[in-house]
Amino acid sequence: MSTAVSPLAPTSFPTLPAIAGVTLSTAAAGIRYKGRTDVLLATFAEGTSVAGVFTRSRCPSAAVDWCRERVSGGRIRALVVNSGNANAFTGKKGRAATGLTAEITAQAVGCPEAEIFLASTGVIGEPLDATRFSGVMDALVASGVGEGWDAAARAIMTTDTFPKLATRTAEIGGVTVTINGIAKGAGMIAPDMATMLSFVATDAAIAPAALQAILSAAVDRSFNCVTIDGDTSTSDTLLAFATGAAGNPPVTEAGGPALADFAAAFEELLVELAQLVARDGEGARKFITVEVGGAESDLSARRIALSIANSPLVKTAAAGEDANWGRVVMAVGKAGEPADRDRLTIRFGDIRVAFEGERDPDYDEAETSAYMKNQEITIGVELGLGAGTARVWTCDLTEGYIAINADYRS
Amino acid sequence: MSTAVSPLAPTSFPTLPAIAGVTLSTAAAGIRYKGRTDVLLATFAEGTSVAGVFTRSRCPSAAVDWCRERVSGGRIRALVVNSGNANAFTGKKGRAATGLTAEITAQAVGCPEAEIFLASTGVIGEPLDATRFSGVMDALVASGVGEGWDAAARAIMTTDTFPKLATRTAEIGGVTVTINGIAKGAGMIAPDMATMLSFVATDAAIAPAALQAILSAAVDRSFNCVTIDGDTSTSDTLLAFATGAAGNPPVTEAGGPALADFAAAFEELLVELAQLVARDGEGARKFITVEVGGAESDLSARRIALSIANSPLVKTAAAGEDANWGRVVMAVGKAGEPADRDRLTIRFGDIRVAFEGERDPDYDEAETSAYMKNQEITIGVELGLGAGTARVWTCDLTEGYIAINADYRS
Numbered sequence: 174m175s176t177a178v179s180p181l182a183p184t185s186f187p188t189l190p191a192i193a194g195v196t197l198s199t200a201a202a203g204i205r206y207k208g209r210t211d212v213l214l215a216t217f218a219e220g221t222s223v224a225g226v227f228t229r230s231r232c233p234s235a236a237v238d239w240c241r242e243r244v245s246g247g248r249i250r251a252l253v254v255n256s257g258n259a260n261a262f263t264g265k266k267g268r269a270a271t272g273l274t275a276e277i278t279a280q281a282v283g284c285p286e287a288e289i290f291l292a293s294t295g296v297i298g299e300p301l302d303a304t305r306f307s308g309v310m311d312a313l314v315a316s317g318v319g320e321g322w323d324a325a326a327r328a329i330m331t332t333d334t335f336p337k338l339a340t341r342t343a344e345i346g347g348v349t350v351t352i353n354g355i356a357k358g359a360g361m362i363a364p365d366m367a368t369m370l371s372f373v374a375t376d377a378a379i380a381p382a383a384l385q386a387i388l389s390a391a392v393d394r395s396f397n398c399v400t401i402d403g404d405t406s407t408s409d410t411l412l413a414f415a416t417g418a419a420g421n422p423p424v425t426e427a428g429g430p431a432l433a434d435f436a437a438a439f440e441e442l443l444v445e446l447a448q449l450v451a452r453d454g455e456g457a458r459k460f461i462t463v464e465v466g467g468a469e470s471d472l473s474a475r476r477i478a479l480s481i482a483n484s485p486l487v488k489t490a491a492a493g494e495d496a497n498w499g500r501v502v503m504a505v506g507k508a509g510e511p512a513d514r515d516r517l518t519i520r521f522g523d524i525r526v527a528f529e530g531e532r533d534p535d536y537d538e539a540e541t542s543a544y545m546k547n548q549e550i551t552i553g554v555e556l557g558l559g560a561g562t563a564r565v566w567t568c569d570l571t572e573g574y575i576a577i578n579a580d581y582r583s
Numbered sequence: 584m585s586t587a588v589s590p591l592a593p594t595s596f597p598t599l600p601a602i603a604g605v606t607l608s609t610a611a612a613g614i615r616y617k618g619r620t621d622v623l624l625a626t627f628a629e630g631t632s633v634a635g636v637f638t639r640s641r642c643p644s645a646a647v648d649w650c651r652e653r654v655s656g657g658r659i660r661a662l663v664v665n666s667g668n669a670n671a672f673t674g675k676k677g678r679a680a681t682g683l684t685a686e687i688t689a690q691a692v693g694c695p696e697a698e699i700f701l702a703s704t705g706v707i708g709e710p711l712d713a714t715r716f717s718g719v720m721d722a723l724v725a726s727g728v729g730e731g732w733d734a735a736a737r738a739i740m741t742t743d744t745f746p747k748l749a750t751r752t753a754e755i756g757g758v759t760v761t762i763n764g765i766a767k768g769a770g771m772i773a774p775d776m777a778t779m780l781s782f783v784a785t786d787a788a789i790a791p792a793a794l795q796a797i798l799s800a801a802v803d804r805s806f807n808c809v810t811i812d813g814d815t816s817t818s819d820t821l822l823a824f825a826t827g828a829a830g831n832p833p834v835t836e837a838g839g840p841a842l843a844d845f846a847a848a849f850e851e852l853l854v855e856l857a858q859l860v861a862r863d864g865e866g867a868r869k870f871i872t873v874e875v876g877g878a879e880s881d882l883s884a885r886r887i888a889l890s891i892a893n894s895p896l897v898k899t900a901a902a903g904e905d906a907n908w909g910r911v912v913m914a915v916g917k918a919g920e921p922a923d924r925d926r927l928t929i930r931f932g933d934i935r936v937a938f939e940g941e942r943d944p945d946y947d948e949a950e951t952s953a954y955m956k957n958q959e960i961t962i963g964v965e966l967g968l969g970a971g972t973a974r975v976w977t978c979d980l981t982e983g984y985i986a987i988n989a990d991y992r993s
Contacts, residue, residue: 232916232924262912264925264941297909298942405917485895485980486988493989499707502672506642507815514642515674531674532708570895571989572982578896579903579981 181452181460181548182335189340189353191319193376194218194416198316199328200309205257205295210328212306213254214313216282221416223249223290224385226392228409235260235267236291237408243287247381249414250284253291254329254370260293260301261407273303281310292370292410294331294357326355329370333357337449343438346431348421350377352439356446371411371446377435378417379424386427387436388413395443398565400482401454451566456573459491462551468561473510475563480508481552488570491550496541498526505554516557521545591862591870592745599750599763601729603786604628604826608726609738610719615667615705620738622716624723625662626692631826633659633700634795636802638819645670645677646701647818653697657791659824660694663701664739664780670703670711671817683713691720702780702820704741704767736765739780743767747859753848756841758831760787762849766856781821781856787845788827789834796837797846798823805853808975810892811864861976866983869901872961878971883920885973890918891962898980901960906951908936915964926967931955
């Protein structure tokens with residue numbers, strides 16, 4: 174498996190400031206990898222709000238079950254994340270491992286188990302030996318710092334080729350607050366690694382229900398708009414934390430003007446992280462934006478956009494730098510959403526290649542082929558039916574994806 | 584693009600007998616290919632019943648529109664199929680091309696245009712020059728023979744690596760009838776080729792409505808259970824013809840005992856053709872059967888089976904001969920159908936690899952890895968929820984698929 178950094182990686186990584194009320198520390202517990210960190214502990218000031226969004230898989234990991242049962246409590250004191258083992262499809266042993274991890278952590282941090290959250294990424298089906306955490310937990314608690322975001326982003330990587338970090342500021346009631354986020358995920362990752370994890374912390378004072386509302390809305394326009402291969406993880410976990418240390422007037426309602434600036438910055442940050450995941454797609458050489466307009470609804474537009482973004486034929490055409498708009502027609506047609514062939518317009522970048530159900534009369538193969546050589550490509554579809562729009566991000570499908578996922582033998 | 588025959592091709596091809604009331608002829612009209620046949624004309628005795636099933640794409644080809652509007656008439660005299668151009672996304676020009684093809688054919692055969700059926704496979708978005716048919720139509724009508732099934736199967740190929748033919752006999756009211764079928768399709772095929780076509784003819788006397796009922800039921804358990812890449816064509820067309828020349832007592836009802844043997848043979852034939860399509864999947868090296876049992880319903884079982892069969896990660900694992908059952912768990916989980924992680928059993932062939940939501944205690948990596956080296960693999964999933972079952976066929980996902988679909992430049 175290649176360890177080369179994705180050609181779509183950003184050329185520089187932001188340095189994330191500390192978030193008051195959050196400490197971070199990492200350790201090498203030897204869960205699967207040798208010679209690298211594989212456990213992240215984040216601790217949070219008392220009263221920190223938590224919100225979460227989880228995989229829709231019907232076979233979720235034990236850690237997902239654990240978090241889902243506790244997120245309605247709205248409070249968090251510590252988060253433990255490990256890479257190397259997903260603790261998924263591990264049955265009763267998996268549930269026991271989450272319980273033991275929480276017990277070890279609650280003792281070391283000094284808080285109720287109900288305020289411990291967990292996430293695991295790595296191999297499916299292998300029992301997770303939670304006793305490994307006891308060996309490193311006291312050191313993790315003792316070494317927590319505010320500035321550990323880069324190390325945190327690296328500790329949760331599996332076969333990601335670069336760490337994924339983003340930061341924003343926003344105003345709430347005249348007070349500047351900070352939002353930091355990290356993510357991991359590069360498609361479903363060999364061997365059996367199957368997880369997108371993302372953690373976003375802010376020093377803003379926001380009640381759990383308001384934080385959940387902002388998170389749920391933003392995830393629909395960010396992580397739910399990114400796809401590598403259409404395969405859904407058993408372990409996808411996105412958690413948001415608000416410590417309240419910034420001292421803004423506490424906000425309990427998400428819809429009002431008080432959180433407008435914050436919600437916009439929060440969504441921007443999630444979009445940046447989601448795009449970074451697509452940029453680290455297994456074998457990716459091209460970053461593809463699919464924009465759909467004129468659909469009967471936003472939901473219909475998103476389904477059509479995802480049908481295009483998940484189509485192996487559209488993605489291989491992009492890999493081959495082939496302006497193959499016939500495959501885009503195919504993907505629109507198979508989405509099962511309202512579409513009228515004879516009103517369809519398709520663009521590659523600014524170049525209109527198909528119009529009113531036919532090849533554009535001004536179609537220029539040379540111009541379009543030149544566009545397809547770009548590292549970033551936009552596929553635009555206009556349905557001409559309504560006002561629904563969507564935008565999703567993906568990457569091309571290359572021999573690299575096959576090599577990473579097929580040529581591995583454990 | 585490789586022209587090597589798929590390693591999964593059958594070692595011998597059946598010789599199909601003549602079907603009384605059907606003549607076949609082929610010609611090289613130069614639609615796209617040089618030096619090979621690309622038009623098939625089939626003519627049928629007066630009164631021949633026709634039934635059809637078509638793509639669910641919302642952007643169907645002009646030929647699909649043509650057939651769909653006429654199939655309720657129930658009668659056919661001639662079928663014209665061309666390869667090299669799909670006449671899809673060709674707007675008004677596409678409709679004009681179907682009209683002109685039908686007009687040319689109706690004149691040459693001497694029948695109403697309403698009893699002409701059409702199918703096209705090949706490039707999307709290129710206008711089809713129907714005048715090319717006028718140059719060859721009289722010769723096609725003059726040269727029709729009963730034994731031309733192999734030539735017919737070859738004329739409709741695009742990048743298929745082998746022709747697909749099957750034959751069966753059945754008894755209706757003490758009379759032996761014959762069923763012949765041909766198919767083409769190898770995934771979505773470069774450049775832009777996007778079609779599964781299949782044509783099945785019998786000399787049985789069966790009314791159109793009964794033939795349609797048998798066809799619709801059989802397609803659900805054959806062609807609707809095969810997937811190469813999950814990409815749905817704009818042109819999928821399956822037509823069935825019954826000439827009545829065998830002299831059996833004519834049957835007008837599908838459900839009764841009169842057609843039981845025929846319906847079983849008809850479904851068997853469609854299953855054989857559908858499996859041949861999967862065996863010619865682009866880049867395929869392994870033929871995969873996915874069997875799902877214990878689902879809440881047959882429909883639920885099929886959705887889960889297709890989720891597994893369409894998963895790039897399951898298919899690349901098969902290509903890598905990797906007994907990666909964690910990816911099967913993932914694909915069950917993402918199907919969105921009822922599934923209880925802790926009741927799940929997964930088998931590769933006869934080897935139980937996972938049981939009650941955990942890796943099987945007797946799991947033997949060496950034994951399972953040896954099984955994965957077979958050219959034909961069965962993935963079995965038992966949900967433990969109900970009596971729903973499904974069986975689907977697919978192939979692995981290899982670098983060959985990427986090479987065929989990405990490395991092409993027109």
